[in-house]
Amino acid sequence: MADQDTIQINTLFEIPTLNPGAMKDSSPFVAAPAHQEALGFPGELVDDWQTRAIEKLGELLKKSRALQVYMDGCVKCGACTDKCHYFLGTGDPKNMPVARQDLLRKIYRRYFTFSGKYFPKLVGAEDLTREVLDEWYSYFHQCSQCRRCSVYCPYGIDTAEISMAAREIMDHIGKGQKYCNEILGKVHQIGNNLGLPEKALIMTMEDLEEDIEDDTGVKVRIPVNEKGADILLVTPSADFFAEPHIDGLIGYAKVFHQAGVSWTVSSYASEAANFAMFIGSQEQMKLLTDRIRKAAEDLGVKRIIFGECGHAWRVAYNFMNTLSGPFDFLDPDYPVPQHICEFTWDLIERGKLKLDKSANDHMTLTFHDSCNVARGSRMGDKPGGQFEIPRAIIKAVCNNFVDMAADTIHEATFCCGGGGGLLTDDLMEIRTKGASPRMTALQEVVEEQGVTHMAAICAICKTQFAKVMPTYGIGMDRIVSLHQLVSNAIVLDGQEGSEVDEETTEELATA
Amino acid sequence: MLSTIFAILFYLATAVFVVGLVYRIRLYARTPAPLKIPTTPAPVTRQGVVFRMFREVAFFESLFKSNKWTWLFGWVFHVAMLLVVLRHLRYFTEPVWLWVNLIQPFGKYAGFAMLAGLLALWGRRFLVERIRYISSPSDHLMLILLMGIAASGLMMKYVVHTDIVALKAFTLGLIRFNWQPLPADPVLLVHLSLVLILMFVFPVSKLLHAPGVFFSPSRNQVDNAREIRHPAPWVTELESNATKTGGE
Numbered sequence: 001m002a003d004q005d006t007i008q009i010n011t012l013f014e015i016p017t018l019n020p021g022a023m024k025d026s027s028p029f030v031a032a033p034a035h036q037e038a039l040g041f042p043g044e045l046v047d048d049w050q051t052r053a054i055e056k057l058g059e060l061l062k063k064s065r066a067l068q069v070y071m072d073g074c075v076k077c078g079a080c081t082d083k084c085h086y087f088l089g090t091g092d093p094k095n096m097p098v099a100r101q102d103l104l105r106k107i108y109r110r111y112f113t114f115s116g117k118y119f120p121k122l123v124g125a126e127d128l129t130r131e132v133l134d135e136w137y138s139y140f141h142q143c144s145q146c147r148r149c150s151v152y153c154p155y156g157i158d159t160a161e162i163s164m165a166a167r168e169i170m171d172h173i174g175k176g177q178k179y180c181n182e183i184l185g186k187v188h189q190i191g192n193n194l195g196l197p198e199k200a201l202i203m204t205m206e207d208l209e210e211d212i213e214d215d216t217g218v219k220v221r222i223p224v225n226e227k228g229a230d231i232l233l234v235t236p237s238a239d240f241f242a243e244p245h246i247d248g249l250i251g252y253a254k255v256f257h258q259a260g261v262s263w264t265v266s267s268y269a270s271e272a273a274n275f276a277m278f279i280g281s282q283e284q285m286k287l288l289t290d291r292i293r294k295a296a297e298d299l300g301v302k303r304i305i306f307g308e309c310g311h312a313w314r315v316a317y318n319f320m321n322t323l324s325g326p327f328d329f330l331d332p333d334y335p336v337p338q339h340i341c342e343f344t345w346d347l348i349e350r351g352k353l354k355l356d357k358s359a360n361d362h363m364t365l366t367f368h369d370s371c372n373v374a375r376g377s378r379m380g381d382k383p384g385g386q387f388e389i390p391r392a393i394i395k396a397v398c399n400n401f402v403d404m405a406a407d408t409i410h411e412a413t414f415c416c417g418g419g420g421g422l423l424t425d426d427l428m429e430i431r432t433k434g435a436s437p438r439m440t441a442l443q444e445v446v447e448e449q450g451v452t453h454m455a456a457i458c459a460i461c462k463t464q465f466a467k468v469m470p471t472y473g474i475g476m477d478r479i480v481s482l483h484q485l486v487s488n489a490i491v492l493d494g495q496e497g498s499e500v501d502e503e504t505t506e507e508l509a510t511a
Numbered sequence: 512m513l514s515t516i517f518a519i520l521f522y523l524a525t526a527v528f529v530v531g532l533v534y535r536i537r538l539y540a541r542t543p544a545p546l547k548i549p550t551t552p553a554p555v556t557r558q559g560v561v562f563r564m565f566r567e568v569a570f571f572e573s574l575f576k577s578n579k580w581t582w583l584f585g586w587v588f589h590v591a592m593l594l595v596v597l598r599h600l601r602y603f604t605e606p607v608w609l610w611v612n613l614i615q616p617f618g619k620y621a622g623f624a625m626l627a628g629l630l631a632l633w634g635r636r637f638l639v640e641r642i643r644y645i646s647s648p649s650d651h652l653m654l655i656l657l658m659g660i661a662a663s664g665l666m667m668k669y670v671v672h673t674d675i676v677a678l679k680a681f682t683l684g685l686i687r688f689n690w691q692p693l694p695a696d697p698v699l700l701v702h703l704s705l706v707l708i709l710m711f712v713f714p715v716s717k718l719l720h721a722p723g724v725f726f727s728p729s730r731n732q733v734d735n736a737r738e739i740r741h742p743a744p745w746v747t748e749l750e751s752n753a754t755k756t757g758g759e
Contacts, residue, residue: 064542066544066728069539072535073720073724078639079581080577081645093641096645099645122647122649122652123649152573153573154577155723156730158548158550282546336737376550376551378551383555
């Protein structure tokens with residue numbers, strides 16, 4: 001099936017000719033009343049939705065400097081027009097960031113600015129009609145909030161902020177998105193996106209411990225709800241069961257084991273993902289980060305470490321301190337929170353891990369910078385650590401590493417196509433098309449440099465790539481977790497059949 | 512009569528321009544930025560942010576990353592306009608400041624660069640399909656307005672000179688509230704009328720990008736969320752309410 005659908009891509013930087021309305025009908029399922037009401041939103045589209053939407057926009061403008069400045073500041077220079085992966089993949093002009101912003105901006109101008117009130121035609125201001133609302137619902141759910149456009153905008157206008165605001169408005173008039181809102185309900189009720197209850201989580205982790213022991217002969221623990229542990233690991237729930245995510249989780253467990261630290265997962269806060277960011281609700285976002293704080297307090301941990309998840313790391317790194325801080329009850333010697341990559345890299349740098357790079361010799365790796373990590377957060381002490389540290393880890397555990405084209409990595413990285421609350425089957429077409437820039441860059445290194453696998457540090461990226469890569473003629477098993485590579489290379493104390501000479505370790509320590 | 516009308520219009524335009532801008536800047540400054548959203552990699556110190564903002568404002572760093580042609584046209588236009596505006600200080604100061612005299616030779620020719628940059632930017636609005644799609648009538652009109660100002664100015668400088676001594680007496684008269692006659696020269700009147708329009712529309716148009724860029728959270732925030740807690744007004748309010756009611 002995948003074969004006949006294989007998409008052929010031409011050159012990397014071909015800017016498509018405009019194809020107006022191409023993705024007009026691509027919109028996600030609308031949230032059911034139960035999912036809406038669970039989050040305190042109206043169950044269905046309210047009668048006076050127009051008035052309420054404008055009121056809500058006014059309220060958001062007063063609450064967010066970003067929104068206010070970004071609504072006013074655009075000069076239509078066009079710098080962003082060829083930067084969005086959804087535009088590059090579809091040619092739909094409304095997927096150009098500025099045009100997407102204008103869907104909200106034209107309403108802002110009509111109701112909130114002098115020029116739009118008195119000269120609407122002149123400045124492109126429009127009344128808020130049902131057609132506009134339908135366009136909002138389609139096109140604000142074709143933005144993965146990846147911030148690539150904001151890198152190139154001379155004013156730093158971030159379309160993510162605008163699509164978050166638009167989704168927040170739509171939630172408040174009763175037109176929310178099923179995927180995000182249903183998932184948020186599960187986190188409130190059970191503690192994670194999957195709705196995996198405590199017992200099931202404990203059993204799954206026990207099975208995993210057995211797998212590791214069968215594999216290595218070493219008893220590596222994955223503790224759940226262990227009071228008094230030093231470290232609380234908060235990781236996306238996909239790490240508990242999905243492929244290749246779970247191999248990453250095994251990697252974290254082995255790293256913790258070798259580091260000799262005590263750690264635990266919490267069933268109450270068994271989710272790093274925070275879909276509230278996608279729907280632009282700071283109130284919902286705080287409810288979720290509060291769960292993490294409570295779990296840390298209840299378990300009496302000293303540190304919080306986040307697993308491989310892109311937007312979760314953005315929320316954790318940039319927002320959690322604001323929303324649920326200060327975290328002064330934790331050990332002040334460590335940043336709050338830490339990324340698992342920071343933890344692992346620190347051990348590697350200090351020569352604390354025995355690594356057998358040859359365990360990954362069957363692969364040639366490249367690395368996909370996840371958008372929220374790349375453009376919405378940092379690792380380490382220096383700007384850009386979010387690019388250096390994951391690559392440094394890969395190079396420490398693999399012999400073969402190649403980067404993709406320079407304008408598709410680091411801050412210029414392309415989204416996987418499934419971020420921002422789009423990772424749902426009802427948006428498969430836009431997901432597949434949006435992946436094309438990344439897939440093109442990947443195909444280039446596959447063909448020219450013999451790359452066999454791509455590593456990522458985001459649960460959404462991993463799921464999305466596993467799903468869309470076959471469409472581009474790349475096997476779904478070609479996407480790997482970064483800590484899966486660490487897991488392959490790490491030599492546990494007492495592990496059977498593996499010997500690493502001291503030299504290798506020393507080499508690494510000084511690398 | 513003509514002089515009086517223009518004098519009144521200039522006072523009015525200045526008032527609208529200043530009050531409008533102050534109002535807008537106050538709005539930007541007072542609206543809270545509840546979360547840390549710098550586009551990373553971002554500077555980790557305040558000085559670093561000042562440097563980032565300087566590169567952005569002086570060299571259009573992000574635009575340079577995006578598109579070299581747009582950057583070239585846009586940058587040339589803005590720098591040329593800055594020179595032209597500074598050169599015009601000679602019509603508002605007596606004696607003319609030394610540095611204004613020093614830039615005069617450059618300012619004289621900058622008018623051409625300004626017009627060329629504007630023409631190139633306008634060309635893009637017709638020739639590049641994507642830019643054509645996103646352009647609204649006001650985007651064209653704004654360029655036409657600026658081109659009109661530049662062209663009429665160049666006309667006076669190089670083709671039909673106006674009575675510059677009389678004009679300077681008029682402008683100094685405006686500043687000193689001692690009104691003097693304005694030369695009734697058609698090109699000059701066109702030039703001044705267009706400048707008046709520009710001053711009136713500035714605070715209600717996309718020209719707000721000039722003050723706005725300094726308030727853009729994705730550019731002006733320090734990347735230090737883990738080290739220093741960034742306060743959000745609504746969270747602080749929640750916390751103080753919780754403390755008042757004795758809760759946690």
